[in-house]
Amino acid sequence: MVPVSRASTASVPGLAIRREGDRDIARILPEERPVALVFNGATAAVMMATPADLEDFATGFALTERFIEHPDQIESLENITHENGIEARVWLRDDRRDVVFERRRTMLGPLGCGLCGIDSLEQALRPLPTLTGDGPFLDRLEAARATDALRNFQPLHDMTQALHAAGFLLPERGILLAREDVGRHNALDKLIGALARQGIDPGDGAIVLTSRVSVDIVQKTVIAGCRILIAASAPTAYALELATSAGLTLAAFARDGEVDIYSHPNRIRRGHPDES
Known part of the structure; x- marks a missing residue:
C-alpha cells in the first residue's frame, strides 16, 4: 500500500479550448x-x-x-x-x-x-466569551487594504487560483504571517495554531480572510482572543449577531481600498482618508 502524497499541489494535464484553437495544457491544482x-x-x-x-x-x-x-x-x-x-x-x-x-x-x-x-x-451554538478592551486600533486604510495586502502571502493560490487564506495583520506593520487551505475554516485554524506556536497574541492585531464569514469563523476568532475580523466577502446574519454580542469588530467586503464595518466600529479609526 502506497501512502497518500503530502504535497500541497499536483500538476495535471488538460485540454484548453480557446477561440484561437485547442491546445494541451498542464495545470497546477490544489490537493485536498x-x-x-x-x-x-x-x-x-x-x-x-x-x-x-x-x-x-x-x-x-x-x-x-x-x-x-x-x-x-x-x-x-x-x-x-x-x-x-x-x-x-x-x-x-x-x-x-x-x-x-x-x-x-x-x-x-x-x-x-x-x-x-x-x-x-x-x-x-456554544456560548462565546465577551472580548474586552478597546484596542487594537486600525487606520481606515489599513482595514480597507487588508485583503489586498494578504494577496502577497498566497503562493499556493497564485499557483492554483483555488485556495483560501487567513492572515494576521498588526497595526502599522501589515500582514505578519498567513496560512492557506482549500477550506476557509481550516486556513483560520492553521493561522491560529501558527500564532500560538510562535507566541504571538491574536489580541494585538486583526485576522484577515479571503472568504465569507460564517458562524464557525466568528466562533474561532473570538475563542482565539482576536478583536477584529476583516473579510473579503459577506458575513451571514447570524454570524454578525454573534460577533456583535461577543464584542468582535467585524468588517467585510474589504476590497480595492474600501470596506464595510458591521459591528463595534470603534476599533477602526475613520477620520479623513489619506490617499498619499
Whole structure:
C-alpha cells in the first residue's frame, strides 16, 4: 500500500479550448486529503484539508475547540501518512484528556462547513466569551487594504487560483504571517495554531480572510482572543449577531481600498482618508 502524497499541489494535464484553437495544457491544482485530527487516541474530526502546516492545523483546532488553552498543554504532535489519508496525532497532558471527550465530535467536513456532524445543537451554538478592551486600533486604510495586502502571502493560490487564506495583520506593520487551505475554516485554524506556536497574541492585531464569514469563523476568532475580523466577502446574519454580542469588530467586503464595518466600529479609526 502506497501512502497518500503530502504535497500541497499536483500538476495535471488538460485540454484548453480557446477561440484561437485547442491546445494541451498542464495545470497546477490544489490537493485536498482527509486529515484525521486524533487527540489522545480518539478521532475528534476528519477534515478535507490541504496537507500543509498540519502541526499548525492541529494546534489551532485544539485551541478553537477548547481542547487546550495553550500550546504547552500538548505533549507531542506527529503526522502519520496512511494509504487513505493523513493522521495528525496529538497527545495532550493528562489534565486535558477529559475535555477532549466532552467536546469530541466526528465529521467528514466538506469545504464549506466547519460544523458538519457536530453532536448537538448546543455544541454548535456554544456560548462565546465577551472580548474586552478597546484596542487594537486600525487606520481606515489599513482595514480597507487588508485583503489586498494578504494577496502577497498566497503562493499556493497564485499557483492554483483555488485556495483560501487567513492572515494576521498588526497595526502599522501589515500582514505578519498567513496560512492557506482549500477550506476557509481550516486556513483560520492553521493561522491560529501558527500564532500560538510562535507566541504571538491574536489580541494585538486583526485576522484577515479571503472568504465569507460564517458562524464557525466568528466562533474561532473570538475563542482565539482576536478583536477584529476583516473579510473579503459577506458575513451571514447570524454570524454578525454573534460577533456583535461577543464584542468582535467585524468588517467585510474589504476590497480595492474600501470596506464595510458591521459591528463595534470603534476599533477602526475613520477620520479623513489619506490617499498619499
